[in-house]
Amino acid sequence: MSILGDHSDARAPRVATKGGPGPSDAAADWRRLSPRMLLIHPVREVIRFIPALIALFFAGHSNGGGGHWWSLIGLAVVITLSVIRWFTTRYRITADQVQLRTGLFRRKVVAARADRVRTVDVTSHALHRALGLAKVSIGTGSTDRKRESLELDGLSAADAQRLRSELLHRHPVAGSTAAAVSLDPNPRPGSAGYALPGAQPNGHRLAPRPGWAGQPTPDAEVELLRFNPGWIRYAPFTLSGALTALAIAGFAWRIVEQAHLDVKRVGAVQSASRHLDSTPLWLDVVQVTLGVLVFIAVLSMIGYTLAFWNFRLTRHPGGSIHVSRGLITTRATSIEERRLRGVELSEPLLLRLVGGARLIAVATGLRVGRGSERGGSLLAPPAPRARVAGLIRPIMRTGRGVDEPLLRHGEVACRRRLLRAVTLPALVFAGLLAGGLAGGVPSWLVVCAGLLAVLAVPLGLDRYRALGHVLAGRYLIVRSGSLVRRRVILDADAVIGWNLRQTFFQRRLGILTLTATTAAGRQGYAVADLKERASLDLADRTVPGLLDDFLVQRG
Amino acid sequence: MSAPSTTAPPLDVRLLPLAREHLPAVQALMADREVAQFTLFPVDAGQEFVEQWFAGYERGRAERTKQGFAAVDGSGTFLGLALAVHIDEERAEVELGYAVAPASRGRGVAASILEQLTRWSFNQVGAQRVQLTIDAANIASRAVASRAGYHREGVMRSSYFKDGQRSDAEIWSRLPRDPDPADRRNALALRQPANLVSPRAVLFWTVRALLGWLIFIGLQVVILAFTHTAGHQGVNITILIVSALLAVAHLAIMPRWRYRVHRWELTGTAFYSRSGWVTQERRIAPVSRIQTVDTERGPLEQVFGLANVTVTTASAAGPIKLRGVSAATADQLVADLTSITARSEGDAT
Numbered sequence: 001m002s003i004l005g006d007h008s009d010a011r012a013p014r015v016a017t018k019g020g021p022g023p024s025d026a027a028a029d030w031r032r033l034s035p036r037m038l039l040i041h042p043v044r045e046v047i048r049f050i051p052a053l054i055a056l057f058f059a060g061h062s063n064g065g066g067g068h069w070w071s072l073i074g075l076a077v078v079i080t081l082s083v084i085r086w087f088t089t090r091y092r093i094t095a096d097q098v099q100l101r102t103g104l105f106r107r108k109v110v111a112a113r114a115d116r117v118r119t120v121d122v123t124s125h126a127l128h129r130a131l132g133l134a135k136v137s138i139g140t141g142s143t144d145r146k147r148e149s150l151e152l153d154g155l156s157a158a159d160a161q162r163l164r165s166e167l168l169h170r171h172p173v174a175g176s177t178a179a180a181v182s183l184d185p186n187p188r189p190g191s192a193g194y195a196l197p198g199a200q201p202n203g204h205r206l207a208p209r210p211g212w213a214g215q216p217t218p219d220a221e222v223e224l225l226r227f228n229p230g231w232i233r234y235a236p237f238t239l240s241g242a243l244t245a246l247a248i249a250g251f252a253w254r255i256v257e258q259a260h261l262d263v264k265r266v267g268a269v270q271s272a273s274r275h276l277d278s279t280p281l282w283l284d285v286v287q288v289t290l291g292v293l294v295f296i297a298v299l300s301m302i303g304y305t306l307a308f309w310n311f312r313l314t315r316h317p318g319g320s321i322h323v324s325r326g327l328i329t330t331r332a333t334s335i336e337e338r339r340l341r342g343v344e345l346s347e348p349l350l351l352r353l354v355g356g357a358r359l360i361a362v363a364t365g366l367r368v369g370r371g372s373e374r375g376g377s378l379l380a381p382p383a384p385r386a387r388v389a390g391l392i393r394p395i396m397r398t399g400r401g402v403d404e405p406l407l408r409h410g411e412v413a414c415r416r417r418l419l420r421a422v423t424l425p426a427l428v429f430a431g432l433l434a435g436g437l438a439g440g441v442p443s444w445l446v447v448c449a450g451l452l453a454v455l456a457v458p459l460g461l462d463r464y465r466a467l468g469h470v471l472a473g474r475y476l477i478v479r480s481g482s483l484v485r486r487r488v489i490l491d492a493d494a495v496i497g498w499n500l501r502q503t504f505f506q507r508r509l510g511i512l513t514l515t516a517t518t519a520a521g522r523q524g525y526a527v528a529d530l531k532e533r534a535s536l537d538l539a540d541r542t543v544p545g546l547l548d549d550f551l552v553q554r555g
Numbered sequence: 556m557s558a559p560s561t562t563a564p565p566l567d568v569r570l571l572p573l574a575r576e577h578l579p580a581v582q583a584l585m586a587d588r589e590v591a592q593f594t595l596f597p598v599d600a601g602q603e604f605v606e607q608w609f610a611g612y613e614r615g616r617a618e619r620t621k622q623g624f625a626a627v628d629g630s631g632t633f634l635g636l637a638l639a640v641h642i643d644e645e646r647a648e649v650e651l652g653y654a655v656a657p658a659s660r661g662r663g664v665a666a667s668i669l670e671q672l673t674r675w676s677f678n679q680v681g682a683q684r685v686q687l688t689i690d691a692a693n694i695a696s697r698a699v700a701s702r703a704g705y706h707r708e709g710v711m712r713s714s715y716f717k718d719g720q721r722s723d724a725e726i727w728s729r730l731p732r733d734p735d736p737a738d739r740r741n742a743l744a745l746r747q748p749a750n751l752v753s754p755r756a757v758l759f760w761t762v763r764a765l766l767g768w769l770i771f772i773g774l775q776v777v778i779l780a781f782t783h784t785a786g787h788q789g790v791n792i793t794i795l796i797v798s799a800l801l802a803v804a805h806l807a808i809m810p811r812w813r814y815r816v817h818r819w820e821l822t823g824t825a826f827y828s829r830s831g832w833v834t835q836e837r838r839i840a841p842v843s844r845i846q847t848v849d850t851e852r853g854p855l856e857q858v859f860g861l862a863n864v865t866v867t868t869a870s871a872a873g874p875i876k877l878r879g880v881s882a883a884t885a886d887q888l889v890a891d892l893t894s895i896t897a898r899s900e901g902d903a904t
Binding site: 364471472473474492493496497498499500501502503504507515517518519522523524532533536537540541542543544545546547548549550551552 | 660661692694695697698700701702706707725743744745746748820822824825827833834835836837838839840841844868869870871872873
């Protein structure tokens with residue numbers, strides 16, 4: 001079964017899907033999602049309605065028996081509803097659109113223009129995998145707002161793969177959306193059209209690339225990175241484990257509280273506290289700390305394995321980058337290479353100490369999200385830095401940027417980093433100290449604040465050491481941060497404006513914070529505390545001509 | 556074709572008249588993808604083409620209409636081509652071109668070639684105008700031109716390139732009287748945008764801030780009226796006096812300071828604004844990247860005949876917000892932006 005129209009061979013020339021309404025349009029019928037979803041929907045709905053069903057069961061009981069009948073009826077209603085949902089959901093793929101129609105009483109049609117598709121996400125949860133299904137999320141537009149992504153929940157895995165490659169590697173439709181910049185009264189984040197035919201990312205215009213100019217693309221993928229189980233050793237040095245542990249602790253606490261359990265009566269707790277009672281206090285602290293650390297480490301390793309098992313980063317000759325991963329829930333993300341405007345090498349402090357790093361895509365229409373998967377923009381999980389940095393060359397098609405020496409921001413920037421890091425903890429310490437001398441504040445709090453104030457010094461220095469930037473060929477490279485050190489390599493052509501920000505003190509020092517705005521990734525990348533002249537020089541060289549009208553000779 | 560970086564020391568670049576011995580290296584250079592992409596050399600330049608091309612430059616040297624140089628380093632290694640592709644002695648105009656071998660990129664070779672060629676054009680040819688034609692997508696070459704003191708004059712949209720291809724080509728030029736780029740770099744400053752916002756904005760900001768302060772101080776008065784404990788009243792009165800003083804200072808300073816800072820300017824290529832008072836921000840966005848222009852007038856703004864204009868680009872970090880312009884100016888600005896952006900094409904991301 002073909003996904004796109006009536007040509008059954010997915011490798012057929014893409015001319016059939018090109019241009020305006022054609023015969024293939026009429027042939028593109030509404031079709032249903034995979035019938036196997038009929039098995040998934042009821043299970044999922046039942047799980048979702050379990051609390052309601054239990055309530056029904058008890059309500060039936062209190063009304064004088066027959067509770068199981070009530071819950072059976074409830075169950076039947078839920079299952080019927082879920083089956084109806086399958087029957088009322090249809091999708092269709094025309095020459096230039098993917099449409100999804102849902103709802104029985106409230107009909108809703110969501111459409112995504114095929115030529116504006118920027119990312120395609122294929123996710124399979126455990127149930128899906130058992131039945132050979134996958135959910136396809138199609139992302140358009142420059143933001144990742146919910147309403148802009150179109151989800152086809154439940155295609156067969158093979159169909160999902162085919163749809164993905166069809167959507168990502170179709171030939172650009174001439175003149176379709178290259179419409180001039182619109183001055184639309186309603187902001188349309190997705191209005192940025194398809195590039196002109198022949199236009200390619202990174203300003204590589206007019207250079208024919210194999211597989212782009214209309215001929216069928218060979219399906220051979222180039223593997224850039226494959227999961228190595230040894231990388232799990234980096235998991236304890238990410239924050240995800242600690243966060244999970246916190247969540248579990250919070251959950252356990254709530255259960256204990258709500259069920260009015262007396263913790264002291266649980267056997268394990270009793271024996272543990274008896275054991276702790278028999279040892280000196282310092283040993284208790286060490287034991288508990290170790291226990292918590294081991295717990296966090298194990299959790300983060302489990303989380304890492306679940307999320308990144310089978311991680312694979314590949315490049316498709318048709319012009320897209322694929323990331324697939326996951327042990328139980330598998331997820332595959334595809335990013336069009338023309339949308340990939342840069343990469344971010346991110347080194348959180350702990351990970352940096354053990355020589356690890358991760359890589360995040362800076363892509364248009366794909367905002368950097370939160371959580372260990374970074375909203376789908378992750379290109380490499382925490383792994384050896386050399387291995388991760390080595391990816392930059394094949395991904396960006398340039399040798400620049402990996403270990404390019406950076407220009408420092410100077411002594412003023414250093415003083416400012418230190419001052420900004422130390423001021424607040426120092427003030428807090430002074431306040432607490434005064435309180436402590438007056439006798440109102442416990443001494444351990446004062447000591448802690450003092451320690452924090454002292455620790456702020458190396459933090460500020462490290463923040464300064466991280467500061468750096470350079471314009472290397474076509475790429476603007478910016479590095480900053482200590483707790484999370486980020487090195488961003490951004491295509492200069494993706495810079496679409498400058499913000500020059502100066503606080504009162506920065507003006508007095510003659511420095512400013514220059515932010516390169518872009519439609520990709522974090523939307524703006526800041527070069528902090530650079531001398532005004534150096535900032536202007538950098539901005540002028542990165543986007544030649546933009547500042548020309550406003551630059552003057554000093555004095 | 557790239558900006559200099561700190562990886563390798565800048566090379567000692569010398570220009571020698573192009574000779575037959577350079578031809579193998581020239582042919583290899585022409586085979587490079589980026590060279591083929593941005594220059595008029597054919598994609599698959601064979602030996603025959605190179606010979607013909609060289610003959611053209613030999614003829615040009617004799618007729619004084621063309622001059623080719625090979626850029627070499629101290630040891631004689633070929634680094635790239637430095638070309639005066641067209642010399643018009645009568646009109647005293649020269650068009651230049653350059654290409655750097657892949658192995659030598661990123662070390663300031665192009666910048667050095669252009670600087671030497673420009674000097675040669677002014678001093679040896681007596682040019683009154685030196686011109687470059689650069690593909691609009693060739694960002695590295697544009698950076699080289701900008702740094703060599705060239706001015707971007709405009710874009711020839713969809714001009715014929717080669718092999719039936721068309722592309723946007725930029726014209727850059729430099730005149731003898733243009734400031735030397737070295738001096739220009741050292742004394743670079745960003746001037747302030749040309750236009751102030753409406754003078755009525757001062758009163759508007761004052762009234763708006765006054766309303767805020769009145770609510771804050773009014774609440775304190777109410778609390779004071781209902782507090783009867785003697786000790787508390789002393790504290791409350793102190794706070795009240797301090798806030799009144801702060802309000803007076805804020806109202807006296809803030810609106811005037813803001814008025815002096817808030818400025819904007821629209822040119823054919825960019826929109827430039829400055830805003831804030833204690834913390835100030837200047838934002839610059841190319842007109843070609845502007846996506847939407849919104850005007851908005853709140854109730855108080857309508858009383859003062861003012862409007863807010865928000866110009867957005869594809870970046871969520873880059874909207875330019877103009878506060879306190881007169882309604883007429885706002886309408887004119889929107890009309891101007893509409894007509895300018897309608898002329899520029901592209902993806903805007």
